[in-house]
Amino acid sequence: MISTTVKIDPNIQNIINKLISSYNTNQFDMRFNKLTQGLSTQKTFLIKQELARLFKPCIKTVDLSSRTQYPTAEFKWENKRFYFDEIAKRIFLVAIDKFHGKYTEGVYEAVTSSKNYQAYERLYQEEEKIKAFSVNVTELGKTTKRLEERLFCAKPVIIILNNKKQLNAMTSNISRSGCLIRVKSIDDFKLDDVIKIDFSSLTEQFRLSTSSICQYQIKFIAKKSEKDGLFRVGIQLTEDNHEWMQFLDKYVLANRASFKVDITNAKELTESRLLENQLLKCSQWLPVFAQVKDKQVKQVKYALTNLNSQPFYQFFDDSSGNNRLNSVIFKLWPQLAEQASKAHTILAAKLKNNNKVQFIAASLADLINKDALKAFIHFANLKGQLTCFQIRTQPLSQDALNQLKLNWFKSSKEAEIALEPLKLTNQLLCFYPMDHHLAYLPESNDVQLNKQILSQLNQYICPKIKNQAIAPFDVNVQCSRAENRFFLSSAVTYNFHAKNYSAKLLDISTRGLSLQVERIPNELELDQNISLRIAKLEQFNKIAAQSNAQYKVVGLNEHAQTLHLQLVDSPDVQQFMRSLIKQHRAKLKINDQYDKFIVLQKALCIAFISSYPGTAFGIAKSTTGLVNVNRLLTGQSDNQELALLKALQPTHQPHQLSVYPLLKGNASSTYLNSVLKFIRSKKVSYDELSFFVSQHKQQEQRICLSELEEDENYLTALKPLQTDKQMYNLSVSLYPVQDNGTEIIADNLKYISRSNRHQAEQIKLFAQNLTGIIELVDSHQFWQIAVKE
Secondary structure: OOOOOOOOOHHHHHHHHHHHOOOOOOOOOHHHHHOOOOOOHHHHHHHHHHHHHHHOEOOOOOOOOOOOOOOEEEEEOOOOEEEEHHHHHHHHHHHHHHHHOOOEHHHHHHHHHHHHHHHHHHHHHHHHHHHHOOOEEEEOOOOOOOOOOOEEEEEOOOOOOOOEEEEEEEEEEOOOOOOEEEEEEOOOOOOOOEEEEEEEHHHOOOOOOOOOOEEEEEEEEEOOOOOOEEEEEEEOOOOHHHHHHHHHHHHHHHHOOEEEEEOHHHHHHHHHHHHHHHHHHHHHOOEEEEEEEOOOOOOOEEEEOOOOOOOHHHHOOOOOOEOOHHHHHHHHHHHHHHOOOOEEEEEEEEEEEEEEEEEEEHHHHHHHHHHHHHHHHHHHHHEEEEEEEEEEEEOOOHHHHHHHEEEEEEHHHHHHHHHHHHHHHHEEEEEEOOHHHHHHHHOOOOOOOOOHHHHHHHEEEEEOOOOOEEEEEEEOOOOOOOOOEEEEEEEEEEEEEEEEEEEEEEEEOOOOOEEEOOOOOOOOOOOOOOEEEEOHHHHHHHHHHOOOOEEEEEEEEEOOEEEEEEOOOHHHHHHHHHHHHHHOOOOOEEOOOOOHHHHHHHHHHHHHHHHOOOOEEEEHHHHHOEEEEEEEEEEOOOOOOHHHHHHHHOOOOOEEOOOOHHOOOOEEEEEEEEHHHHHHHHHOEEEEEEEEOOOOOOEEEEHHHOOOOOOOEEEEEEEEOOOOEEEEEEEEEEEEEOOHHHHHHHHHHHHHHHHHHHHHHHHHHHHEEEEEEEEEEOOHHHHHHHOOO
């Protein structure tokens, strides 16, 4: 506390500041003697005199209403009135605490000191920026529950503890998946304890097939009792009990007119659902669903693409148009399974030779360990095209499926039907393209590809997987079938490699058909051609024989023993089938699998968004700044990106993080350059950010790809800084929102409008102002290796 009235030597002032906390206490004499040892009597007298002056009660007040640019408000302390802005108020409270809760001359000087005010103002301005970019963490896949109305009703319930002890309690409010109860004592309760609640008083007028005793977990315990002496305890349903949830849904709806209902969380849930859908349509993550058995991949079944991930998926198409991503997965799986919880950076190459396509793939870490990185890069660039991507894996366990059922569906039957297709898979692999990083791989022009090196590279060849094809689905519902198929039963004989086989015809279309076979020949593979005769269609047999018609195998199901065939260019056979279907249309029943297609597509979308491996947030138009930020979206609360953000900018709110370290600009601009360019262009953009943090967890420097000069190299900028500091790296992708997507939340908006029309309009406005989605992916593994190389 520097005196504004007396000039004091800085060393003496430092001693005075240290003695303030112990002044007028039992420890003062001891501390005073220790700190003033060796000082003259004159100086020790000056110290005591200054302390006495600082602790003298003050009668003056402070009015900053005409001296500050910030809003001021009246503030009372010990019958004195002050007019403070937020900064002065903070200084006052800190000084009051320092001067033992008394308003003294020292407190007055602390508040009126311009130097002190400026120091606090800098901190305040920085905090305001951080606060402006603070966003709530939203777990994806949990926003399509019913709007979770809370019905305020007081009903007696019985709490059954683990030790069989029973306690009486009253409900305060009830929702579909939680409840707030009021108890006389909290001595028997601990956070996260699982208890049972008997809701007999709630269900006495209803008939249930299950017990009214349900299992809940304690999520909140009030520290203080309310005016009536009861304590509040918040509990959450833990059982997979759809019938109980349905009952609570119906109970809330039936009693909405009798009790007060709170839907304050409806806005948050609906906005999150909107962002969730936008992320599904623009994320570059490519989810692939596989079946793993005995620690080996048995089959890669489905891939879910959108406009931004489609090019990466098509990179793995071979010369026949078949996707070979399954070959890459089979090759990499042993290493992926060994370190399942880790993100893997992968290099893969598409090699072309005499119209044949082959793939090689390896993890970046493995290539470094075997000193094969430069050879791999050189060979890939010489013979074909190189790509880089990250893989994260996650099991689709029964527990995970049960959680999906609870989060997305109102009834157990509906959930079983919707998620039935996922039972054929038990592993999710997510691919994130990192082709922007290829420019920072080491130069490989000096590599000589001798026999030894080529032999070493053979270990990275991906095997060709016979009789398996990935079924691609788009996140937007669309069926790729060009024509209807019609049921037709007949004996069939098909010829393959000059040998006849018996089969049964299942259905036909103009350009295709499917067969049920006794056994699929071992040599038969996808894309091979066969000829066939259909017993019931003699005219077809004549035309097929005359035109030498062939059918290509486009689908092969070893489990069901079925073949799906497509007619190879044969106009005569195609014309005959078209005429046959038209002539007998009234008798033929359509084998329309579109409903099943929709169910499977929805199940894949649900599984992916609920297990989303990265982190993203929305940006919207702002009336006060360039953009507003909206919700951190994540499928996993402990993922790498959230941990990185917590390390860069921790906040006091447990479910809130700030993206200020990402979006803040440099000395010449308010916002990150890539954000400014994205707002202007409204095109997909990319940036790379690296943060360097000291051993004391203080961020010291940030390197942004978009802020470097044209002749500067990003990797060169990183190398000098990472020696004695912790390096964090993020790949940032910015996607424009093409449409507001309010059709996905139409039902929610109707429901909210019935209770609060203004809130529904606010949500529509939010959808209109949403301009983009920013996706974050931790790229530390790549840059850690690149910097060392």
